[in-house]
Amino acid sequence: MTRGEPDTRPSEARLRLLTTATKIFYAEGIHSVGVDRIIAEAKVTRATFYRHFPSKDDLILAYLREVHQMDRGAVDAAIATSPSPVDSLLAIAGSIAQNVQSPGFRGCAFLNAAAEYPDTDHPVHQEIIAHRQWFLDTLTMLMAQVHEETADPAARHFVMLRDGAMAAGCLFNPALVSETFLRGIEGLLRINTERQSTESAR
The missing domain is CATH 1.10.10.60 (Homeodomain-like)
Structure with missing residues (x-):
C-alpha cells in the first residue's frame, strides 16, 4: 500500500x-x-x-462466501494444472475425494446449510443456489470439451455423485466412499470420451 x-x-x-x-x-x-x-x-x-x-445472517453469508472461495480456489487450481478437460475433471474429483477423507469432515457446507435454510427466498438459500450453479456451470463447460451433446446431463451426474460422496463420507468409511466416488467419475468420463471418439471416427 x-x-x-x-x-x-x-x-x-x-x-x-x-x-x-x-x-x-x-x-x-x-x-x-x-x-x-x-x-x-x-x-x-x-x-x-x-x-x-x-446481523447473524450477514455473518452466515460471509461464511458461505468464504467456503465458496476455498472451493473455487481448489477447482481453479485443478484446471490450471491439468493438461486436458478430462484431467481437470479427474483432478476436481480427486480434490473432493481428499476432502471427504480429511479430519473433521462433516459433509458439504452448502448442503448442510440448505437443510437449515429451506426457504427458497431466504438470502442464505439463494447464496447456496448461486454456489451450486457456479459448480454445475464449471463442470458443464469442461464436459462440453469432452462430449458437447451430453455435457449437461454428464455434469449433473458428476454433481449427484459428488453430493452422494459428501453425504456418505459422514456415515461410512471415508476411504471406501472416496474410492467408490472416483470409480464413478472415471466411468462417467470413460463413457463420454468413448462417445466422442466414436463420433469423431465416423
Missing part, C-alpha cells in the same frame, strides 16, 4: 470473527450457534461484531 491509498484489507477482528464462525458453523451447524458464542470465542466485543456484521 502506498501513501495516500486507503487500507482496504479486512480488519483483524473481522478475520477472527469469520474464522471462528467458519470453524463452528461447519462443525456444529448454524442455527445451534448463537452470536454470543462467536463473540466469546473470537474474543471481540459485541460492538465490534455488529460493526462488521449487522
Whole structure:
C-alpha cells in the first residue's frame, strides 16, 4: 500500500470473527450457534461484531462466501494444472475425494446449510443456489470439451455423485466412499470420451 491509498484489507477482528464462525458453523451447524458464542470465542466485543456484521445472517453469508472461495480456489487450481478437460475433471474429483477423507469432515457446507435454510427466498438459500450453479456451470463447460451433446446431463451426474460422496463420507468409511466416488467419475468420463471418439471416427 502506498501513501495516500486507503487500507482496504479486512480488519483483524473481522478475520477472527469469520474464522471462528467458519470453524463452528461447519462443525456444529448454524442455527445451534448463537452470536454470543462467536463473540466469546473470537474474543471481540459485541460492538465490534455488529460493526462488521449487522446481523447473524450477514455473518452466515460471509461464511458461505468464504467456503465458496476455498472451493473455487481448489477447482481453479485443478484446471490450471491439468493438461486436458478430462484431467481437470479427474483432478476436481480427486480434490473432493481428499476432502471427504480429511479430519473433521462433516459433509458439504452448502448442503448442510440448505437443510437449515429451506426457504427458497431466504438470502442464505439463494447464496447456496448461486454456489451450486457456479459448480454445475464449471463442470458443464469442461464436459462440453469432452462430449458437447451430453455435457449437461454428464455434469449433473458428476454433481449427484459428488453430493452422494459428501453425504456418505459422514456415515461410512471415508476411504471406501472416496474410492467408490472416483470409480464413478472415471466411468462417467470413460463413457463420454468413448462417445466422442466414436463420433469423431465416423
